[in-house]
Amino acid sequence: MAHITVTVDGTSYKGEVEPRKLLVHWLREDIGRVGTVVGCDTSNCGACTVLLNGRSVKSCSVLAVQADGSEVTTIQGLSDGNEWHPVQTAFKECHGLQCGYCTPGMVMATVDLLSENPTPSEQEIREGLEGNLCRCTGYHNIVKSVSYAADLMSAGPTKGAK
Amino acid sequence: MIPVEFDYVKVTTIDQAIAALKAGGEDSKIISGGQSLVPVLRLRMAEPSVLVDCGAIDEMLGVREDGGSITIGAATTHHAVMSNPLVQKHALLLAQATATVADPAIRHRGTTGGALAHADPAGDVPAAALALDASFTIAGPGGRRTVAAKDFFLDYFTTAVGPDEILVSFSIPKCDWGSHYAKFNRTAQAWAIVGVAAVVNVEGGVIKEARIGLTNMAPTAVRASTVEAALVGASSAADITAAAMHAADGTRATSDLHAKADYREHLARVITARAVRAASGI
Ligand SMILES: Cc1cc2nc3c(=O)[nH]c(=O)nc-3n(C[C@H](O)[C@H](O)[C@H](O)COP(=O)(O)OP(=O)(O)OC[C@H]3O[C@@H](n4cnc5c(N)ncnc54)[C@H](O)[C@@H]3O)c2cc1C
Ligand code: FES
Ligand code: FES
Numbered sequence: 001m002a003h004i005t006v007t008v009d010g011t012s013y014k015g016e017v018e019p020r021k022l023l024v025h026w027l028r029e030d031i032g033r034v035g036t037v038v039g040c041d042t043s044n045c046g047a048c049t050v051l052l053n054g055r056s057v058k059s060c061s062v063l064a065v066q067a068d069g070s071e072v073t074t075i076q077g078l079s080d081g082n083e084w085h086p087v088q089t090a091f092k093e094c095h096g097l098q099c100g101y102c103t104p105g106m107v108m109a110t111v112d113l114l115s116e117n118p119t120p121s122e123q124e125i126r127e128g129l130e131g132n133l134c135r136c137t138g139y140h141n142i143v144k145s146v147s148y149a150a151d152l153m154s155a156g157p158t159k160g161a162k
Numbered sequence: 163m164i165p166v167e168f169d170y171v172k173v174t175t176i177d178q179a180i181a182a183l184k185a186g187g188e189d190s191k192i193i194s195g196g197q198s199l200v201p202v203l204r205l206r207m208a209e210p211s212v213l214v215d216c217g218a219i220d221e222m223l224g225v226r227e228d229g230g231s232i233t234i235g236a237a238t239t240h241h242a243v244m245s246n247p248l249v250q251k252h253a254l255l256l257a258q259a260t261a262t263v264a265d266p267a268i269r270h271r272g273t274t275g276g277a278l279a280h281a282d283p284a285g286d287v288p289a290a291a292l293a294l295d296a297s298f299t300i301a302g303p304g305g306r307r308t309v310a311a312k313d314f315f316l317d318y319f320t321t322a323v324g325p326d327e328i329l330v331s332f333s334i335p336k337c338d339w340g341s342h343y344a345k346f347n348r349t350a351q352a353w354a355i356v357g358v359a360a361v362v363n364v365e366g367g368v369i370k371e372a373r374i375g376l377t378n379m380a381p382t383a384v385r386a387s388t389v390e391a392a393l394v395g396a397s398s399a400a401d402i403t404a405a406a407m408h409a410a411d412g413t414r415a416t417s418d419l420h421a422k423a424d425y426r427e428h429l430a431r432v433i434t435a436r437a438v439r440a441a442s443g444i
Contacts, residue, residue, distance in 0.1 A: 002170060018167065019168055019169060019213065020164065020165040020166065020167055020168060020203070022200070022204075025164075041163065041205075042201065043197070043200075043201045043268070046265070046267060049267055055241070056266060056267040056270060057270055058267050058268065060200075060204075061196060061197055061200045061268070061271065062196060062200065063170070063196065063213075065172075065215075066196065066217070068172075109266070112266065112267075113266070128266060130265040130266070130350040131264065131265025131266060131267045131268060131351055133350075
């Protein structure tokens, strides 16, 4: 067993993990962050996307021990109390989801994309979300959601209310 | 699936890494970004005794200028490499090839050195390293050695890095030639069916010299030497297309569910012409 300390959604957690434990399993099983989901066994779907030290990663492809000493943000850490993150608002407003399974990963990948490129073109959005698969929407409304999120975020922090 | 049990050590120096590999015996393994290894572990296609994490060794991180070349630490992530100003200025081809690897999240974790050490024949980085005449610094129990790109890739997933050794960094002679990486694939985040990495030196509208690496046309990335020779003196699109007809010469393309060998050979010819035209502006 290995001892790890990881800050998740602003709270510091200490844990004993087997080195083979995947970060996504630690998040879900050990500290209850079940908002982050597993959608594949091949590192392709991106449903498990979280931010590790501020950048998007697929948490099924990181060992929990590798995250020792890091900061993780999951979908459950995005909202500010009752205020949704603008990306969450945008996915709701633009109907950027159907079954919702890909959504936690889509939202986290979008947060990462907009942090690097606050005004992406449609092409840049599609390429930026290349690592996230959706089996329902056909992507059009997801692309719209990301564009709208970019507008909301450039318009200032107050626009993201529920 | 859940990987088999293994031990894990995180080291901060190359010497510690080599000692940890030795202590773990023949089934010990380096883990860098884990973007090839963790999927393999999950499939239980690898059962290491110990993973030695080299992601926190200072010497293996970052890009620095070394006189006439730039040196890239093996544990530098794809994202850090492709957005690095020194790489963009002196080894643009490497940035272009790296930008086509997988997707943003995988590029945030996966490392360029890991991709080179892994040596997947469909990987995008080896062809760029070959075309850029990279050299590799390898450390092991007997000390350090430098291996040229042409001697580095040995076979499917096999390089000059021995099981008790570690790839520390690789160096690229500064190259201000025109460059382009053309990757042919059919879906998002897919591996190359064929890829072509080209750097071309053009003077007065005439190609003086070209170096071309091919992805997925043999058990390792290979240079298209016949095309390189045929390109000298080329000054028109027709010249380039004619030279590119040799792109499959001497290759050993395989057939798989993505493409048959003869289709790969056809693609190599077409994509080589595209890559050289984009790189040369001709
Ligand atoms: C869904 C998906 C799509 C992908 N698509 C592409 C693609 O289109 N093109 C592409 O090129 N790659 C692709 N990759 C692979 C990606 O490039 C990996 O990041 C890379 O191959 C491995 O780098 P890593 O740092 O993650 O290495 P790891 O996974 O940590 O290690 C890979 C192997 O290399 C060895 N190793 C690593 N570092 C060293 C070192 N310094 N010295 C000695 N041995 C070492 C390890 O022991 C292991 O055997 C994809 C991966 C995934 C999961
Ligand atoms: S669960 Fe599919 S990429 Fe992680
Ligand atoms: S909404 Fe169902 S997978 Fe995307």
